[in-house]
Amino acid sequence: MFITAIFDRTEQDVQKVREYREIGYRNLTDEQKKEWNDGLKGAWNCKDINRVENNIQFLADLFKIDGLNTKTDWNYTDIASVQDIQRIIDNVNV
Secondary structure, three states, X not given: OOOOOXXXXXXXXXXXXXXXXXXXXXXXXXXXXXXXXXXXXXXXXXXXXHHHHHHHHHHHHXXXXXXXXXXOOOOOOOOOOHHHHHHHXXXXXX
């Protein structure tokens, strides 16, 4: 199933991420921590990576493109490597 992309991020969304990071997670209010844990819109997080990789696989299946390698089980503790990001870029460029 194709997952609708987020295309309306704003500079304000990104600035909120920067602000929260400067404050530090331990110093955020409970409301801010909930917002952080739910996935801030201005941050690249596992929800974004899973959505992108899912959509790559969806389109590859739809157009019968073989040989792509996708990962759709990213979680918040995973850290994408340079190779992971390059794989995603390569898949998009197919």
